[in-house]
Amino acid sequence: MSAVAGFNISAKRMDLFFSVTVVSFLLFLSLLTSTASAQTPEQRVNLDVTSVTLHPGSAWITRTGTLSFPAGRSLLVIEGLSISADLSQFEFLAADNSIEMLGLQMQPRSTTTPEEDELIAQSQEIQYRISTLNDEIETAESELDLLQSLALTESGLSPAVDGETLSNLVEVMSTRSNSARQRIRDARIELQELRQQENQINAELSKPLHRGVTYADLRIELVSETQTSSPVTLSYHNDNAFWRWMYDARLDTSAKQLDFTRKAEVSQSTGEDWDDVNLTLSTARFSNRSAAPHLSAQFVNLGQVRRQASSGIQEVVVTGSLVRSASGQVSESPPAVEIRNTNFQLQYQLAGQQSVPSTSGEPFTVIPIDNRELPVNLVSRAVPVHDLNAYLEARFELDGEEPFFNGVLYTYRDGAFIGRGSFAETLPGETTRISFGQDQRIQVRRFDEQQNSRDTGIFSRSNLQEERIRYEVTNRHSDTISVELLDQVPVAQHADINVSIPRGATEATEDNAGGLAGVLLWRMEIDPQETSTVRHYYDLSHPEGEAIHFSR
Known part of the structure; x- marks a missing residue:
């Protein structure tokens, strides 16, 4: 009995000792954790957006501020970032070089605006x-x-x-x-x-x-050699923004002067309002290709029998940037590198502070860039095979070193709104052509003089088609007008088909106009109330009994 009792007492003491040991260990862990937490102070801040570089399809957003850092490790929490921020392309810089970033993490959170x-x-x-x-x-x-x-x-x-x-x-x-x-x-x-x-x-x-805009907190683990205060900069990429060119072209036909205004149409739906920021517009684009495609040697041979499919075909599995075959061979595929396309690296730093709110609709923020007065040449251009109307064009040569890029074009003629169209990219030294609608004082009439189809030849019979069209262009303006008229002749794609210009046809000012085969252009200066005549003749012959067809 006493032995058993003594054993029971010893067991209770051991249980008590074990309990005290476990509690002490847990207290030690708790103390250790709290000590570790105390050694990693957390600082929650809001950094204001101070500058934005806006690209045609994305934005590079920069936030700045001045923060205090304790000595040793610390946790910096930057609140209120857009969930669409692309932190695969980001940059965090502290002016004090003794501050070093150890790691970062994005924590999404839902909130309301x-x-x-x-x-x-x-x-x-x-x-x-x-x-x-x-x-x-x-x-x-x-x-x-x-x-x-x-x-x-x-x-x-x-x-x-x-x-x-x-x-x-x-x-x-x-x-x-x-x-x-x-x-x-x-x-x-x-x-x-x-x-x-x-x-x-x-x-x-x-x-x-x-709908409950979702933001994110950026948690950055830092270490500093000493307690210090330093300006910091956080920059990151966001695809939910773009800008494009918008042009106003106002033509004064009497003065032959063009008032040409360039504007930027800006839109962003990043979830972050850009209030009073330094805004830079860049023409550089982010691209997945940095070099021209690579060509390898191509070989051709005779006499080899094609291998059986069972031994020659390999299963190919694409994994990341590698192409891995079933046989275990590995070859590199071209890496997908996101770079800035530097074909035309032009940046437009806008004066003063700009504000662009985050929206979910169409672009609505329009920012003027510049305005210039340009002397122009006026030409009325007609393509009567499709449309008997003539259309007024203003032409000027783009000088300087800056190209004009694609954009939306609004045209006005003598104060009247003509329409909305598109502006094609123009390089320095090129002639820019802008259309300003129908020229109703240029009259174009079309007459079919003769259209014959007959057989010719003695030893080798062929079918001959004669096309005879006469155009009469009358100037109803009070001034001399430059007029361009365009038409075309078929282009033979077979040796047995012959296309020729007969006598009596009006010689074209340009053959293959605009680099297009068979397109003819007649350029003329027509005085007031005068009429110019263009005879568009051609003969087309082909072997008898052979059908021909026209294509574009």
Whole structure:
């Protein structure tokens, strides 16, 4: 018994010792963890967007600020970044070189914008007011029910009530009844207006811009040799932004002067408003290719029998930037490197501070770039095979070293809006042509003089087709006008087909105009009320019995 009892006491002491040891160990771990946490202080900050470089299809966003750093390790949490920020391309710099970045992590979080908070608050106020009005209507209706029951029930009046008292009571009941009905009408009118407002707010909240925009916190682990204060810069890439050129071309036909304005149309839906930032517009694009494609040698041989498919075909599996075959051989494929295309590296640093809000719709921010007055040559151009109208063009040579890029073009002629079109990229030294609509004072008429098809030849018979078209171009302006007329002749693609220009045809100013085979251009200066004639003749022969067809 004593031995057993002694064993039990020893066991209890061992349990107690074990419990104390475990508790002490847990306390030690807790102390160690808290000590470690204390050694890694956390600093939560908001860095303002101060500058943006906007590319045709993306943006390079920079945030700056001045922060204090403790000695040793610390955790910097930059709040409110857009979830669409591309941190595969980012840069974090501290002016103090003793601060070193050890690692980073993005932590998404859902929140609402200030605009959405305001809309939600308005919705809550409207709902409270609707509830109040419903109570008022219910109270007024109960009051009407009570008044009606008093009026219809004789027991509601005392037999001792005299005529004057009864008259006063009826007047009070009538006044109270009319007041209750008026309160009900007013409340229902207000309810209708409030429900319309509530529907508008709900529609606004349902837009993509107000669907719980998701932001992210950037957690950066840092180490500093000493306690210090330093300016910091965080830059990162975002694809949800772009800009494009927009041009206004205003032609003064009397002065032959073109007022040419360049603008930038900017849009961004990054989820971050750019307020009072330094904005730079860059023509450089991010591209997946940095060099021309590579060509390898190609061989051809005779006499070799094609191998059987079972031994010659390999299964190919694409993994990352490697092409791996089933046989285990590995060969490199061209790496996908994202670089800046430096074909035309032009940057436009806009003066002053610019603000571009984040939106989910069409581009709406337009920023003027520059304006210039350009002397132009005016030419009326007609292609009567498709359209008998002539179209006025203003032409000028682009000087300087800066190209004009593709963009949206708005044209105005003598103060009248002509239309919206596109502007083609033009390099320095090239002639720019801008169309300004129909020239209604240039008259183009087409006449078919003769169209024959007959057999020719003695020993080798062939079919000959003769095309004879006459164009008459009349100038109804009060000034001499430059006119260009274009048409074409077929281009033979077979040795047995012959196309020739006969005598009597008007010689073209340019053959193969614009580098297009068979396109003829006649250029003429036509005085006021004068008519110029162009005879467009050609003969086409081909072997008899052979069908021909035309293609483009």
